[in-house]
Amino acid sequence: MTLSCKIFSTTLQGEAQDWFHTLPLHSIQNFSKLSLVFTKEYLSYRSIKKKSDHLFNMKKDPKESLPIYVKRFKAEKAKIVKCDDSIACSAFQKGLPANHPLFGKLIMGQNLTLADSYALAEKHSLWDEAKYS
Missing domain, CATH: 1.10.1200 (Non-ribosomal Peptide Synthetase Peptidyl Carrier Protein; Chain A)
Known part of the structure; x- marks a missing residue:
């Protein structure tokens, strides 16, 4: 896991941090892969801004x-x-x-x-x- 991934994990809190720690060992090789997996996991949690x-x-x-x-x-x-x-x-x-x-x-x-x-x-x-x- 790259340094970027480890730094990213320190910015997470609550459920997102718990999710990060459930990732299987060696399943993330780089930050691009982490970004993709994180986005897929949390895309549905994104709040829709209403006008x-x-x-x-x-x-x-x-x-x-x-x-x-x-x-x-x-x-x-x-x-x-x-x-x-x-x-x-x-x-x-x-x-x-x-x-x-x-x-x-x-x-x-x-x-x-x-x-x-x-x-x-x-x-x-x-x-x-x-x-x-």
Whole structure:
């Protein structure tokens, strides 16, 4: 095993380091072979970077309550590094069915921020709870 391989092994931590120590003796002759084996092992672990427009795939399920949709949307948004709030706001609105009462309020509201949209959703949810209690 080359010096590069031994140095590489010192950079590994946790499961990757455990994996390295399970390699059969003399199975790796050079760094190219180690790179290939490591990439094959960990390629599926690579996280896929999502962009703000990923949020347009979010849709409120008809059986889902508004608070659950908001919670799920916020969780997805949190996974996006440097998420553009204006895109997120549009995606949040588009995720609601056109016949949902909140949809009209959000569309008619001019220059609503994402925080404004969340606040309206919360007010709408509280109003619904009071109405049906």
